Amino acid sequence: MATLSADIGVTYRMRAGDLGALFSTLHAANFLTIGPRLSGEAIILEELNGPEDLPVGWGDEQEAGRYRLRRRADQAFFGYNLGPESWKKFLTPQRQLLWRARRQGATFTIEQPERLGGGPQQLAFIGVRACELAAIRVQERVREVSGQPANDLIDAKCRVATPFLVGVTCAQSAATCFCTSMGTGPALGPPGSSGVGYDLALTEFPSEDDHHFTIEARSERGADIASHIPRQLATEEECDAVRQQSDTTAALMRRHLKLDKPAQLFQDSLEHPHWDEVASRCLSCANCTLVCPTCFCTNIEDTSDLSGDVAERWLRWDSCFHLDFSYLHGGSVRQTTRSRYRQWLTHKLGTWHEQFGSSGCVGCGRCIAWCPVGIDLTVELEALTLSPEVTGVQTGKYEHP
Amino acid sequence: MSLGLPINVQKQVDPRQNSFVPRVFTVTGKTRETADTVTIKAHSGDGGVQLEARPGQFNMLYVHGIGEIPVSLSAVGSDGSLLHTVRRVGPVSKALGNLRIGESFGVRGPYGTHWPLESLHGRSVIVLAGGLGLAPLRPAIHHLLKFRDAFGEVGIYCGARSPADRIFASEFSRWQREKPHATGAKSIQVRVTVDRVPDQAKAAWHGEIGVVTSLLPRSISDPVNAAAMICGPEVMMRHAVQDLLQLGIAKEHIYLSLERNMKCAVGLCGHCQLSRYFVCRDGPVFSFDAVEHLLTVKEL
Ligand SMILES: Cc1cc2nc3c(=O)[nH]c(=O)nc-3n(C[C@H](O)[C@H](O)[C@H](O)COP(=O)(O)OP(=O)(O)OC[C@H]3O[C@@H](n4cnc5c(N)ncnc54)[C@H](O)[C@@H]3O)c2cc1C
Ligand code: SF4
Ligand code: SF4
Ligand code: FES
Numbered sequence: 001m002a003t004l005s006a007d008i009g010v011t012y013r014m015r016a017g018d019l020g021a022l023f024s025t026l027h028a029a030n031f032l033t034i035g036p037r038l039s040g041e042a043i044i045l046e047e048l049n050g051p052e053d054l055p056v057g058w059g060d061e062q063e064a065g066r067y068r069l070r071r072r073a074d075q076a077f078f079g080y081n082l083g084p085e086s087w088k089k090f091l092t093p094q095r096q097l098l099w100r101a102r103r104q105g106a107t108f109t110i111e112q113p114e115r116l117g118g119g120p121q122q123l124a125f126i127g128v129r130a131c132e133l134a135a136i137r138v139q140e141r142v143r144e145v146s147g148q149p150a151n152d153l154i155d156a157k158c159r160v161a162t163p164f165l166v167g168v169t170c171a172q173s174a175a176t177c178f179c180t181s182m183g184t185g186p187a188l189g190p191p192g193s194s195g196v197g198y199d200l201a202l203t204e205f206p207s208e209d210d211h212h213f214t215i216e217a218r219s220e221r222g223a224d225i226a227s228h229i230p231r232q233l234a235t236e237e238e239c240d241a242v243r244q245q246s247d248t249t250a251a252l253m254r255r256h257l258k259l260d261k262p263a264q265l266f267q268d269s270l271e272h273p274h275w276d277e278v279a280s281r282c283l284s285c286a287n288c289t290l291v292c293p294t295c296f297c298t299n300i301e302d303t304s305d306l307s308g309d310v311a312e313r314w315l316r317w318d319s320c321f322h323l324d325f326s327y328l329h330g331g332s333v334r335q336t337t338r339s340r341y342r343q344w345l346t347h348k349l350g351t352w353h354e355q356f357g358s359s360g361c362v363g364c365g366r367c368i369a370w371c372p373v374g375i376d377l378t379v380e381l382e383a384l385t386l387s388p389e390v391t392g393v394q395t396g397k398y399e400h401p
Numbered sequence: 402m403s404l405g406l407p408i409n410v411q412k413q414v415d416p417r418q419n420s421f422v423p424r425v426f427t428v429t430g431k432t433r434e435t436a437d438t439v440t441i442k443a444h445s446g447d448g449g450v451q452l453e454a455r456p457g458q459f460n461m462l463y464v465h466g467i468g469e470i471p472v473s474l475s476a477v478g479s480d481g482s483l484l485h486t487v488r489r490v491g492p493v494s495k496a497l498g499n500l501r502i503g504e505s506f507g508v509r510g511p512y513g514t515h516w517p518l519e520s521l522h523g524r525s526v527i528v529l530a531g532g533l534g535l536a537p538l539r540p541a542i543h544h545l546l547k548f549r550d551a552f553g554e555v556g557i558y559c560g561a562r563s564p565a566d567r568i569f570a571s572e573f574s575r576w577q578r579e580k581p582h583a584t585g586a587k588s589i590q591v592r593v594t595v596d597r598v599p600d601q602a603k604a605a606w607h608g609e610i611g612v613v614t615s616l617l618p619r620s621i622s623d624p625v626n627a628a629a630m631i632c633g634p635e636v637m638m639r640h641a642v643q644d645l646l647q648l649g650i651a652k653e654h655i656y657l658s659l660e661r662n663m664k665c666a667v668g669l670c671g672h673c674q675l676s677r678y679f680v681c682r683d684g685p686v687f688s689f690d691a692v693e694h695l696l697t698v699k700e701l
């Protein structure tokens with residue numbers, strides 16, 4: 001049975017003890033397995049050797065400005081919610097070398113990363129949640145619209161082909177989650193329904209006497225990998241349990257984001273007094289943009305060695321919360337925290353729709369948990385859209401720097 | 402989530418231009434325009450295809466080991482050379498200005514939207530430039546000269562801080578066409594104004610003194626049928642638009658070139674965002690009706 005081929009869209013049952021076969025099959029197929037791992041006080045994403053590296057028996061407790069690991073009563077592999085890191089850590093690394101230039105007399109020549117060495121490695125992401133599939137798709141869309149070929153941006157060491165994606169159903173939500181509002185989770189829908197196409201869907205049932213998973217292939221290569229994992233056809237009840245699990249998670253979701261007319265958010269809220277109120281709390285620390293799985297802003301850094309002969313161009317994460325982000329000779333356009341928080345929120349929830357055809361927020365809640373002062377976009381949005389003092393554009397005179 | 406929605410991308414980006422890797426160009430000429438501004442002429446050093454730039458577009462110029470900045474094309478030579486007019490304000494612009502003939506720099510581009518000259522055929526045209534804003538307008542002026550008969554009245558109005566701060570001043574007389582030529586070519590009005598004239602230069606200055614918009618009331622006779630192209634500091638453009646609207650020029654026929662911090666120029670780094678726009682891709686040239694609601698809000 002282990003070698004019988006698996007069919008796409010068919011739900012199988014897999015013993016928890018056979019999770020190792022998923023890793024070994026991926027390794028045999030030349031994939032580097034990446035997933036959640038306990039590190040210090042948080043669960044982060046790193047290379048995993050096998051199931052033993054997963055945060056077995058750990059969960060977390062999250063609130064605005066708060067994230068704490070908690071021991072679970074069971075031995076669940078995926079019993080945690082999202083940590084501070086998202087998969088953009090690997091898909092658009094924090095720092096990437098774009099090219100290197102060498103001076104040759106009065107001129108210079110440019111070498112591109114392909115020629116800098118390093119072989120391509122295929123990545124497999126283990127434990128991708130529904131909202132994260134959506135976030136990967138949102139970032140992909142940004143590159144698509146820019147017309148920038150993805151491989152132009154990626155260091156030779158990193159992704160060349162689309163990573164192998166193993167999705168996991170969320171058996172519980174954190175208090176910071178609001179994926180139901182954004183239509184991105186918690187169920188792992190059919191491939192492409194709300195996010196990027198993926199390969200395998202896992203749902204975990206961590207009971208003490210019968211710890212098991214359901215596994216379903218969502219792609220050809222997903223079926224290939226699943227073929228090598230010991231499994232049996234799931235019963236009807238076991239199939240129902242998958243849906244029940246995400247239904248329960250959805251029903252218990254505590255936060256919600258309500259925005260009927262995203263296209264109007266920007267225009268309607270521009271001079272809202274609430275921006276000043278948020279600005280009085282916001283530290284402009286940029287944590288929210290760093291943890292956000294969709295924030296894509298980057299900076300280009302041109303560096304050179306001491307001799308000035310070898311220069312490099314690096315692409316690295318940037319944030320609209322930095323003062324010099326909007327720098328023009330003479331002064332930055334967005335001088336105040338008020339204007340920077342406004343840029344972030346109206347872009348994420350409003351103008352993103354016009355630019356990329358979707359919201360820029362997938363409801364993962366990371367920016368809520370990791371904001372040092374607990375600023376919560378669902379609450380700020382409510383204040384911005386519900387309060388009566390929406391003033392609209394004030395056509396006043398001002399002097400630009 | 403509906404990611405399948407069609408997106409209104411203004412133009413198809415050419416994959417050849419669509420990269421962070423610049424092409425190497427070599428300086429083949431330099432013209433000093435003012436004390437702090439030079440025009441750099443350059444040819445491609447890689448024997449590759451010529452850049453096909455349209456008036457109003459810009460390139461990202463890279464100086465080895467220093468950095469990269471957006472600079473408008475101030476002309477494209479018939480021999481395929483690129484002309485950029487650069488004011489030295491900081492590290493990269495200074496390094497560009499210091500390049501000597503024979504030295505190389507990197508070019509990515511051309512990027513952005515252009516002045517919609519073809520769609521203005523049949524209209525009268527006002528060109529309004531403040532300071533260095535004349536640089537991205539010069540290729541448009543060259544088009545107006547070349548296809549003069551395709552347009553109605555043409556007026557070019559330039560403002561500068563002082564007579565010594567005028568750029569391209571030696572070309573003004575070539576642009577100016579007083580009366581209908583013997584050949585029947587139509588006239589072009591060129592007027593220049595400066596904010597102030599230093600005492601020692603007073604005797605030599607016969608032009609106007611005052612803000613550039615003060616030249617407008619005496620410009621063209623058929624504003625309803627006219628279009629305007631403006632480039633200069635944002636404050637100046639804001640005032641100019643009000644004056645042009647007052648003259649009777651329609652919002653959708655007023656075009657302006659905006660400036661924002663730019664790092665990638667391909668709609669990817671986020672730096673140049675202005676509400677829904679990426680100024681590098683959806684601009685820098687916008688019609689006023691597309692940005693009217695954005696220009697009156699502080700710190701967007
Ligand atoms: C579409 C466009 C066309 C332009 N055309 C011209 C032109 O034809 N001639 C000309 O002299 N200048 C032009 N500029 C302005 C020119 O890009 C800035 O003067 C230049 O970036 C300053 O860089 P710096 O390193 O010399 O100085 P600094 O002011 O010290 O700049 C440091 C960094 O900040 C950023 N920056 C600063 N000012 C600007 C700015 N105004 N726009 C964008 N990024 C900025 C750059 O990344 C720069 O490397 C144009 C700008 C834009 C956006
Ligand atoms: S804005 Fe906040 S909740 Fe939305 S995707 Fe980004 S980090 Fe998650
Ligand atoms: S909202 Fe919070 S996390 Fe974001 S910049 Fe402000 S203080 Fe930092
Ligand atoms: S300059 Fe990078 S998005 Fe426009």
